[in-house]
Amino acid sequence: xxxxxxxxxxxxxxxxxxxxxxxxxxxxxxxxxxxxxxxxxxxxxxxxxxxxxxxxxxx
Amino acid sequence: xxxxxxxxxxxxxxxxxxxxxxxxxxxxxxxxxxxxxxxxxxxxxxxxxxxxxxxxxxxxxxxxxxxxxxxxxxxxxxxxxxxxxxxxxxxxxxxxxxxxxxxxxxxxxxxxxxxxxxxxxxxxxxxxxxxxxxxxxxxxxxxxxxxxxxxxxxxxxxxxxxxxxxxxxxxxxxxxxxxxxxxxxxxxxxxxxxxxxxxxxxxxxxxxxxxxxxxxxxxxxxxxxxxxxxxxxxxxxxxxxxxxxxxxxxxxxxxxxxxxxxxxxxxxxxxxxxxxxxxxxxxxxxxxxxxxxxxxxxxxxxxxxxxxxxxxxxxxxxxxxxxxxxxxxxxxxxxxxxxxxxxxxxxxxxxxxxxxxxxxxxxxxxxxxxxxxxxxxxxxxxxxxxxxxxxxxxxxxxxxxxxxxxxxxxxxxxxxxxxxxxxxxxxxxxxxxxxxxxxxxxxxxxxxxxxxxxxxxxxxxxxxxxxxxxxxxxxxxxxxxxxxxxxxxxxxxxxxxxxxxxxxxxxxxxxxxxxxxxxxxxxxxxxxxxxxxxxxxxxxxxxxxxxxxxxxxxxxxxxxxxxxxxxxxxxxxxxxxxxxxxxxxxxxxxxxxxxxxxxxxxxxxxxxxxxxxxxxxxxxxxxxxxxxxxxxxxxxxxxxxxxxxxxxx
Numbered sequence: 001x002x003x004x005x006x007x008x009x010x011x012x013x014x015x016x017x018x019x020x021x022x023x024x025x026x027x028x029x030x031x032x033x034x035x036x037x038x039x040x041x042x043x044x045x046x047x048x049x050x051x052x053x054x055x056x057x058x059x
Numbered sequence: 060x061x062x063x064x065x066x067x068x069x070x071x072x073x074x075x076x077x078x079x080x081x082x083x084x085x086x087x088x089x090x091x092x093x094x095x096x097x098x099x100x101x102x103x104x105x106x107x108x109x110x111x112x113x114x115x116x117x118x119x120x121x122x123x124x125x126x127x128x129x130x131x132x133x134x135x136x137x138x139x140x141x142x143x144x145x146x147x148x149x150x151x152x153x154x155x156x157x158x159x160x161x162x163x164x165x166x167x168x169x170x171x172x173x174x175x176x177x178x179x180x181x182x183x184x185x186x187x188x189x190x191x192x193x194x195x196x197x198x199x200x201x202x203x204x205x206x207x208x209x210x211x212x213x214x215x216x217x218x219x220x221x222x223x224x225x226x227x228x229x230x231x232x233x234x235x236x237x238x239x240x241x242x243x244x245x246x247x248x249x250x251x252x253x254x255x256x257x258x259x260x261x262x263x264x265x266x267x268x269x270x271x272x273x274x275x276x277x278x279x280x281x282x283x284x285x286x287x288x289x290x291x292x293x294x295x296x297x298x299x300x301x302x303x304x305x306x307x308x309x310x311x312x313x314x315x316x317x318x319x320x321x322x323x324x325x326x327x328x329x330x331x332x333x334x335x336x337x338x339x340x341x342x343x344x345x346x347x348x349x350x351x352x353x354x355x356x357x358x359x360x361x362x363x364x365x366x367x368x369x370x371x372x373x374x375x376x377x378x379x380x381x382x383x384x385x386x387x388x389x390x391x392x393x394x395x396x397x398x399x400x401x402x403x404x405x406x407x408x409x410x411x412x413x414x415x416x417x418x419x420x421x422x423x424x425x426x427x428x429x430x431x432x433x434x435x436x437x438x439x440x441x442x443x444x445x446x447x448x449x450x451x452x453x454x455x456x457x458x459x460x461x462x463x464x465x466x467x468x469x470x471x472x473x474x475x476x477x478x479x480x481x482x483x484x485x486x487x488x489x490x491x492x493x494x495x496x497x498x499x500x501x502x503x504x505x506x507x508x509x510x511x512x513x514x515x516x517x518x519x520x521x522x523x524x525x526x527x528x529x530x531x532x533x534x535x536x537x538x539x540x541x542x543x544x545x546x547x548x549x550x551x552x553x554x555x556x557x558x559x560x561x562x563x564x565x566x567x568x569x570x571x572x573x574x575x576x577x578x579x580x581x582x583x584x585x586x587x588x589x590x591x592x593x594x595x596x597x598x599x600x601x602x603x604x605x606x607x608x609x610x611x612x613x614x615x616x617x618x619x620x621x622x623x624x625x626x627x628x629x630x631x632x633x634x635x636x637x638x639x640x641x642x643x644x645x646x647x648x649x650x651x652x653x654x655x656x657x658x659x660x661x662x663x664x665x666x667x668x669x670x671x672x673x674x675x676x677x678x679x680x681x682x683x684x685x686x687x688x689x690x691x692x693x694x695x696x697x698x699x700x701x702x703x704x705x706x707x708x
Contacts, residue, residue, distance in 0.1 A: 027242040
């Protein structure tokens with residue numbers, strides 16, 4: 001695997017870990033506060049995923 | 060969370076204002092409240108839940124909470140308050156939660172207003188709106204968990220049945236919340252739903268083909284959900300029947316003449332259950348093995364032919380390419396129309412054509428690397444399906460052998476049932492038991508059929524999704540959606556993996572802690588196992604006595620609290636610790652068991668509040684003496700159940 005590919009793969013993995021951590025924090029927070037319904041939670045997670053894809057495209 | 064005190068005003072038997080200050084001493088963490096039947100032990104538990112959640116259980120008239128003595132004293136035009144205040148410490152802050160209801164008497168009728176809730180945090184009243192207040196209480200102690208920490212005798216009874224039958228979804232949810240597993244489950248639920256949304260997202264609204272594809276996927280998703288729900292209903296029915304069967308078997312066990320046959324039948328049925336579980340596990344393993352290996356087995360020819368093509372492809376000459384050449388350098392050379400040796404060239408020169416050929420091979424494309432890596436992957440995958448046929452043959456043989464053991468065992472059970480039916484007056488119970496067992500068989504058959512239908516729907520769904528993907532790949536917007544779905548599904552599988560690992564780890568710790576506690580309470584009589592829905596089963600030959608059932612509940616709670624405490628101390632998960640408020644829990648135990656429970660509860664819980672009958676209380680007092688921080692006595696006034704006083708001892 002070339003250095004570039006290796007770095008890209010690593011970046012992808014890091015991106016995944018960041019989204020996972022964010023999702024966990026969002027779910028934990030909402031479990032406590034119960035401020036958002038299922039649909040709002042879904043929209044927030046969708047936003048996270050779409051932002052990641054857009055930043056992948058830009059690169 | 061630690062409860063500091065409760066102030067009860069005109070709530071049922073508690074006429075006037077009464078305050079109970081609970082022990083907050085870590086060493087002496089037990090508060091004992093003793094009182095005979097009818098003095099208001101249960102009322103104190105109800106006062107807690109009314110204050111926190113505006114809910115009172117086990118009351119025929121839940122609206123009639125005002126002290127009956129006060130009701131008799133009230134004249135027309137009078138207003139009187141009923142209030143309960145709970146003061147607690149949570150995250151190093153003091154919360155004062157007060158729920159108040161005002162009653163007004165007019166024309167001889169007492170009417171009540173809506174309850175008012177006020178919360179102060181370290182003396183500051185900032186939570187004004189009702190929603191925020193309820194949310195705040197849920198943050199401190201979620202309502203769905205509260206009934207497992209404000210435990211009444213009836214609740215312990217029902218928990219004993221629930222956790223043995225595996226029926227209660229509430230119980231499973233509560234344990235998941237306590238063990239911090241529900242976040243994963245929520246994330247999985249949301250990601251699954253997002254993945255389904257991406258499946259039916261339209262790119263081109265004018266395309267009839269796309270419209271039809273989406274409709275098909277939608278229909279299949281609905282069908283799947285429908286069948287999944289039916290499977291859940293079947294599981295609930297099976298759990299209900301299991302509960303009834305446990306009850307009938309325990310009654311049959313007490314009937315002398317059928318006892319021996321019943322014991323033999325219990326043994327045989329246990330064996331049968333184990334055999335059935337074994338076959339199911341074996342079958343699942345075989346199916347999983349087949350699903351895993353079959354693609355390699357069936358795709359071997361196609362993969363071998365691809366390998367041949369790749370071998371030819373690798374004959375591309377790469378010897379002439381300078382080492383470490385990168386496409387960026389080719390870009391730079393082509394842009395300047397000049398080689399690094401100084402020779403100039405144009406776009407139609409051979410040099411340019413060679414550079415363009417090299418571009419396909421050097422990084423970042425790295426065609427050579429990709430081909431080599433692909434070849435080694437294909438060689439690996441080609442060999443993975445080699446043993447499929449012989450392995451499946453072996454697994455089928457094992458399943459068939461187990462099936463014949465099952466048949467033999469079923470025949471024995473039928474013969475024992477005949478004997479029990481003929482033995483004495485057990486026929487009615489026996490027929491009911493058989494009815495439930497027959498229903499169970501039907502439910503299992505129906506469930507198997509549903510599982511098969513779901514598998515077929517999944518296949519159709521996968522085909523429809525493939526077609527949709529092919530269509531999506533034709534537009535950049537579609538490609539983006541496919542990438543979003545890919546990330547969603549990757550996240551989903553990550554969360555499922557993490558959940559499964561974390562759940563298994565915590566369940567194993569729970570099993571060890573529960574068995575440890577049970578050994579302390581009941582002695583080393585039999586092991587307790589806990590499955591993934593927190594259904595507890597005890598490996599006994601003769602079923603459980605009421606005392607054993609309750610000991611299991613205490614062991615379960617103790618085990619759960621121990622894990623929460625250990626995690627809290629190690630600051631791994633920061634699981635929340637809650638006080639344990641137990642109402643009349645000891646009546647079914649003998650002195651030895653009470654002693655064991657008294658020893659274990661203060662050790663695993665940060666704060667224990669025990670509401671107990673006078674006679675049991677004396678034993679608890681004797682056994683827990685060095686752990687009791689404060690004790691109270693409930694005394695009726697003038698031997699009337701209308702009014703109770705609370706005296707500190």
